[in-house]
Amino acid sequence: MQLNVEMLKTVxxxxxxxxxxxxxxxxxxxxxxxxxxxxxxxxxxxxxISILCVISFTMTIVxxxxxxxxxxxxxxxxxxxxxxxxxxxxxxxxxxxxxAIVTGxxxxxxxxxxxAYLKLSAFVATLGTLTIFGGLxxxxxxxxxxxxxxxxxxxxxxxxxxxxxWDGFELPNLTMIATVIFTFVGVILKHSVFGRQxxxxxxxxxxxxxxxxxxxxxxxxxxxINGFGAAVAGLMLVSRLSSANPTxxxxxxxxxxxxVFVGMTMSDEGEPNLFGTLTGVLILGVLSNGLTQIKIDTxxxxxxxxxxxxxxxxxxxxxxxxxx
Amino acid sequence: xxxxxxxxPLLKLTNVKKSYSGISVINNISLSLFAGEIHALVGENGAxxxxxxxxxxxxxxxxxxxCEVEGEPVKLESVRFAEKLSIRFIHQELxxxxxxxxxxxxxxxxxxxxRLKILVNWKNLNNNAQTVLNKFGVNHINPKKTVGRLxxxxxxxxxxxxxxxxEDHKKEARLYVLDEPTASLNSTEVSRLFSLLKRLANDxxxxxxxxxxxxxxxxxxxxxxxxxxxxxxxxxxIRHLSVSDLLEAxxxxxxxxTFPKRQTxxxxxxxxxxxxxxxxxxxxxxxxxxxxxxxGIAGLSGSGRSELLRALMGCDSLDTGHVFLNGKNxxxxxxxxxxxxxxxxPEERRTQGLVMNQTVTTNTALPFIRQSSLFNIFVNFxxxxxxxxxxxxxxxxxxxxxxxxxWQLSGGNQQKILFARSLWSEPQVLLLDEPTRGVDVGAxxxxxxxxxxxxxxxxxxxxxxxxxxxxxxxxxxxxVLKKGKLEDIVDTLDLTEQKLLSSCYGQSK
Numbered sequence: 001m002q003l004n005v006e007m008l009k010t011v012x013x014x015x016x017x018x019x020x021x022x023x024x025x026x027x028x029x030x031x032x033x034x035x036x037x038x039x040x041x042x043x044x045x046x047x048x049i050s051i052l053c054v055i056s057f058t059m060t061i062v063x064x065x066x067x068x069x070x071x072x073x074x075x076x077x078x079x080x081x082x083x084x085x086x087x088x089x090x091x092x093x094x095x096x097x098x099x100a101i102v103t104g105x106x107x108x109x110x111x112x113x114x115x116a117y118l119k120l121s122a123f124v125a126t127l128g129t130l131t132i133f134g135g136l137x138x139x140x141x142x143x144x145x146x147x148x149x150x151x152x153x154x155x156x157x158x159x160x161x162x163x164x165x166w167d168g169f170e171l172p173n174l175t176m177i178a179t180v181i182f183t184f185v186g187v188i189l190k191h192s193v194f195g196r197q198x199x200x201x202x203x204x205x206x207x208x209x210x211x212x213x214x215x216x217x218x219x220x221x222x223x224x225i226n227g228f229g230a231a232v233a234g235l236m237l238v239s240r241l242s243s244a245n246p247t248x249x250x251x252x253x254x255x256x257x258x259x260v261f262v263g264m265t266m267s268d269e270g271e272p273n274l275f276g277t278l279t280g281v282l283i284l285g286v287l288s289n290g291l292t293q294i295k296i297d298t299x300x301x302x303x304x305x306x307x308x309x310x311x312x313x314x315x316x317x318x319x320x321x322x323x324x
Numbered sequence: 325x326x327x328x329x330x331x332x333p334l335l336k337l338t339n340v341k342k343s344y345s346g347i348s349v350i351n352n353i354s355l356s357l358f359a360g361e362i363h364a365l366v367g368e369n370g371a372x373x374x375x376x377x378x379x380x381x382x383x384x385x386x387x388x389x390x391c392e393v394e395g396e397p398v399k400l401e402s403v404r405f406a407e408k409l410s411i412r413f414i415h416q417e418l419x420x421x422x423x424x425x426x427x428x429x430x431x432x433x434x435x436x437x438x439r440l441k442i443l444v445n446w447k448n449l450n451n452n453a454q455t456v457l458n459k460f461g462v463n464h465i466n467p468k469k470t471v472g473r474l475x476x477x478x479x480x481x482x483x484x485x486x487x488x489x490x491e492d493h494k495k496e497a498r499l500y501v502l503d504e505p506t507a508s509l510n511s512t513e514v515s516r517l518f519s520l521l522k523r524l525a526n527d528x529x530x531x532x533x534x535x536x537x538x539x540x541x542x543x544x545x546x547x548x549x550x551x552x553x554x555x556x557x558x559x560x561x562i563r564h565l566s567v568s569d570l571l572e573a574x575x576x577x578x579x580x581x582t583f584p585k586r587q588t589x590x591x592x593x594x595x596x597x598x599x600x601x602x603x604x605x606x607x608x609x610x611x612x613x614x615x616x617x618x619x620g621i622a623g624l625s626g627s628g629r630s631e632l633l634r635a636l637m638g639c640d641s642l643d644t645g646h647v648f649l650n651g652k653n654x655x656x657x658x659x660x661x662x663x664x665x666x667x668x669x670p671e672e673r674r675t676q677g678l679v680m681n682q683t684v685t686t687n688t689a690l691p692f693i694r695q696s697s698l699f700n701i702f703v704n705f706x707x708x709x710x711x712x713x714x715x716x717x718x719x720x721x722x723x724x725x726x727x728x729x730x731w732q733l734s735g736g737n738q739q740k741i742l743f744a745r746s747l748w749s750e751p752q753v754l755l756l757d758e759p760t761r762g763v764d765v766g767a768x769x770x771x772x773x774x775x776x777x778x779x780x781x782x783x784x785x786x787x788x789x790x791x792x793x794x795x796x797x798x799x800x801x802x803x804v805l806k807k808g809k810l811e812d813i814v815d816t817l818d819l820t821e822q823k824l825l826s827s828c829y830g831q832s833k
Contacts, residue, residue, distance in 0.1 A: 193697045200690055203679035210639060210670050210677070211690040211745070212659035269681035269729065 028290035049285035058229025076234035076249030108227020147243030159239030265316030422472025427453035583797030620799035667746035736767025
């Protein structure tokens, strides 16, 4: 008997969050039997969450190393603005892409340098750069939204477009990008020397250092990759909206961190992990999609989403292993 | 003191049983504690000591237990129990709060002296703390100092002082439970603690003392209970026992705690040479180590013992001085040291050695993940597992598997993981900082054997230890440090603990 209770506890601890996700899906399915559980709606959801996915995936890397990054949202805005301003001034699309990505990685370099080498707390350092990047975005764009003819049609078409994988199944371009980044981050975290060492650093930085792991360099690179992710997300935003606004990425940061936290409840030792993060993003995405379909006010949506994040983390800490 | 066991015990536990997922951890243990006695509880790791203590503290619920306080049956965990008997627990883990001042830490959780009931009266608080410190003979610690700046030993002393302060002067504890309190104390600090404990026992308190250190038990305790595999193996007055009786009861076999003898002749080849090492904690230290030599490093805490190892490993930088490995001057960074065959086991296993939430494999392979990778990018999991398997077997690690999390392992097995890591590729030099701290007798002996066999194969070992006995038993020579200076290099032939200790205090010759 006791054995069963223990086993049940283990199952809940490990899969509780995923079960919660399934319950949410079932709930909306029952509410909207005709529209919710359709392949069309799900492809729609994947497209809606693709941008948050990219930023949450790379955020997972930073958080594996025991840090976090508050500046991703404004870094995404800045990267989008840089690309758009380049386009506005007649640069080619490739140059605009390159400019945005270099911007993101430089931003990440700055974060990483402050945190890993100057030993500032990640909170303070990235709070500072959040403000700096936000200011730079406003400065570069002159505080205006860039849209219309400044952005070539092909940019917007890409964001709305999709490729036909087989008859009747079209994969949205943005979803595809998210999938590529997912694979990239997955390989890094699971199979690369960098990723495995980063997990050790996140678990115990001092022990890792004494074992000869270049702790500071790893943390720096985690931030640089996250800057790259922010830039990609910023570009996806520009492409989807066909416009660039100096604050359009600001909502991403909190959601990304929330997704990683929800995902952390899905591992034995409470460490960030990619599949967990994906579940976290899916929960956020499905909630927003489903609540809109059952016509719940967006303000109320926000309250419900926040409650569910807290609920998930609380539930997992309640079922935490005793002996630890 | 109560040799007379017909007295009513202060606390009597009988029929204690506990099993986890069907595996019995404690099977029908009974334990009686009398007022005025110091009762030692010993056993190897996994014998059930810590579970028993957790049951007593209420953090683990027993499957069955009956409990009497002064002859009256009460339920453990009931309010009545807490009213009748107040117990104070002192654990081996430090859990010091680095930001607090010593005074705050001592009075943590108790009402602080205040002005107008709102503001802390710092002057009174510091005075009260000073009084407590004085009472326990810990005069060298300033109550205003931040806890984080104290040495490990001092932190432990401050914590102990705090534990002996009665809450609000109302309720004095009648039973103290100490779980390996001396793990990080040096001999002076230990003797301070012992005189304190003896005083408490004379005042009529009962003390339950858990320790791995056999000689401490003989010095301190009146009675001993030995647990083995979850059962009471032996219960006796300490003066009716000999050391070997006790060891045999603990391990179930005859343990002759001897130090394994060198099997090979010492070569004359010098492998590591330190010249004029100087930094904040070290003052111009030079020495050399030969292949296969075991060189001890002795000294009081704060003498620069650990710092010497850290400087050799490249963890702390040097102001001046050079380290030569095989005659080559090396600019030491930690990772190049590991690569060139210098392995290091740091002082604090949990915070400096292991990544507790990772697996046996990750922890063993930690310095070598890149070295054994494919193209320096992809982890070669199978190679890591293969080598982990080989090296953990060679140190006789006991686990449920290579994917087990290290926090689930006993202290001795955790320490063996660090040894497995060090022996990953036959090291030229092995730096050990307190290699047997917090490890049970059985594992200790195994660690001695590992050290000996490594040195027999030609590895030079530098070993810091507070246990003078093991330094004398294992080492060929001992460096004695005092306040960062190399006081003496002593030969261990005919060396006694007395002599070594007095030379640590700088009174030799």
